[in-house]
Structure formats: structure tokens, C-alpha cells
Amino acid sequence: MAVNAKGEEITSIWTPANIVTCVRILFIPLFMIASEFAFSGFAAGGNHFGITAGAWAVAAFVLYFVLSATDKIDGDLARKRGEVTDFGKFLDPIADKLLVFSALLILLEHGLVNVWFVFIILFREFLVSALRMVASANGEVIAADNLGKAKTAVTMVSLCAYLLGIALEFLALPGMVQATSIVLTVAWATMVAAVVLTVVSGAQYFWNARHVIFRV
Template sequence: MPHSENVTQPSPYNIANVVTVGRILLVPVFAACVVVSGMDHLWWQVAACLVFLIASVTDFIDGWLARSRGLVTAFGKLADPIADKALIGTAVVLLSFYGLLPWWVTIVILLREVGITLLRLAVIRRGVIAASHGGKVKTVLQITAIAWYLWPWPEPIAALGPWIMAAAVLLTVVTGIEYVVRVWAAGRKGPSNAASTT
């Protein structure tokens, strides 16, 4: 029986995880574009937004590859949200640094994302709890809001950015609480049940 389990386990060295690592490597490229733009240079802002969107799209690509090809691994379930948090965290810090986003918004997002990442690491021995549907919606809202801030919209359209970000922050808090509850519930059921929630 142990032998058959080893055979059916996909290798962590697969295309889905390569895409995830690629997203992590795009984070410093994105940050460099933002810094060079100073958020007041049209074409560098466009470049920063495009790099951010390309990196963000890989989140959906690696997930699709992992599920469609049976390449879901513990590494992927852990690395994927870490890659998301690195990208989102870098983006909100830079937006706040350039005065486009209130620092309290960035702090709320960072506290939630770092806290959940640490919680994932703390419970990994009992099994990795995958991101919920609400967590994915939260990510989409965050991506949309950040891209809205990055793109050099004319003022009437740019004014929608804070409203999109407000929705993203609300869902960020709600899904953070939801994840803590899921970890607590899985811990009460024991290690075997915690693993089954992945």
C-alpha cells in the first residue's frame, strides 16, 4: 500500500509549480517598473501594470494546470499563496509609498496575508488547507483594485479605484477570519481530518 501511494503522488518538479515560481520571479521585475515610473511616468506605469497583470494571470494558469493534469502537490498549495502574497504585498507597499493608497489599508492587507501564511506553515504537519473560493474572489478583487491604481486612468475613471479596493479589503478581512476558523475546526477533528481538507 505505501508503494502505491508513492507512485500516485505527483512530483513537485512539474509545470504548474514552475509557473508558480515564475510568478515569484516577476515580483522584483514589477517592483523595478514601479520605482522607475515613480508613478508619474505614463509608459513605465503601463509597463508596471502589464507586468503585474501577467504575474497575476499565472495564478490562474498554475491552478488550472495543477488540477487538469493531476499535478496538485503540497508544495504547490503552499507556494501558490506565498507567490500571491509576495506580489500583492509588494504592490500595496509601493502604492502607499507613492501616496496612492492609505497606509492603514496596506497594513490591514499585510497583517492578514502574513498572518495566514504563518498559520499555514504552523499547521502544515497536519495537512495543507487549500485556499477557499472566497479567498480566490478576494485575490481577484485585490488584483483588480491594484491594477486600477497602476493604470494611468483619467480622473473620473481613476476615482473608482478606492471603491474597488474597499471591497477587496472587506473580503480580505472576512476570508482571513474564515481561514482561521477552518484551521481551528480542522485541528479539533485531528491530523487525519485536517489533511482531508486540502
């Protein structure tokens, strides 16, 4: 039986923290639509619904930044209220993955990230998800650890930097060429760091759960 910080039994999975996580998932398609309108409008030299490519790119960046920030909000909310649930432990990593891969796939589509970066991150997520399913079948829940959370945070920082750089480029503001270049360089460097953390944290998950893998 799960109880909250007041000692009351948690009778529903729809805690405030889990609702925030669900809202985050529902808004991801809006981010993708804004991003695609930005790229297609910029390539065609036009706009969508009277909104310029630069404005769509800014909207995509702001929306992604807000959605990334909610990752900390729902976690802090769950801990503060004492409403950490198995459903939340299951759903929060899924929301993180959807948010990360929605941006990665858009950037990959337009040649802005290396395909090997995406492959390594995707491969690791498949392996860890498979590990979680095996553990779940044995009555265990493998929640995200600190290294895994750091990987997610660095990845989202990198993706936010990419989106900010794209927004600056599409806006074509005078005197912003150098700033755009710096932002995109920071985005690439943090993406490299994210890939390294992806490998290391994945290895740690499997090491810590080796009793699940090699259980007779």
C-alpha cells in the same frame, strides 16, 4: 503518493503549474523596477534609459496584469493535468502575497493607498500564515478556499486599476483626465471591497481551522 490525471505517480515538484508559479515570483522584481522608474522619472520630469515615465508606467501595468493573470493559469493547469501538489498549495499563496504586497508597498510609498488598508491586509496574511504553519506542524495543509481566492482576485483587480490609472496620468494623453479619475475611483472602491473580503475570509479560515487552534 500523489498521482496525475493519467494515474502516473508525480515524482517531481517541478510540474508545469509549479514552474509557472516560480516564473511569476521571479518576474515580480522587474515589475517593481519598472514602477520605481515610472515614479522617479515622472517626479524629476525626465526618463530612464531613454524611456519616459509614461512608458515605464505602461510597462509596469502590463507586466502586473500578466503576472496577475497567471494566478488562474497555474491553478487551472494543475487541476487539468491532475498535478495538484502540496508544494503548489504552499507556493501559490506565497506568489499571490508577494505580487499583492509588491504593488501595495509601491502605492503606499507614493501616498496612493491608505496605510490602514495595507495594515489590515498585512495583519490578516501574518495571521493566516501562522495558522498554516501550526496546521502544517500537525500534518495538515490549509489551501486557499473560494473566499480567499475571491479576496485575492478583487485585490489584484484593484491594484491593476491603480496601475492603469497611474499609467494614464503619467502619459498625460489629451482628453484622458476624466477617464483617469474614473479608473482611480474604481481602484479605490474595489480596494475597499478587497479589505472587507480580507477580514471576512480571514475570519473564515480561523473558524474552519478552529480544531487546529484549540487542539489539546
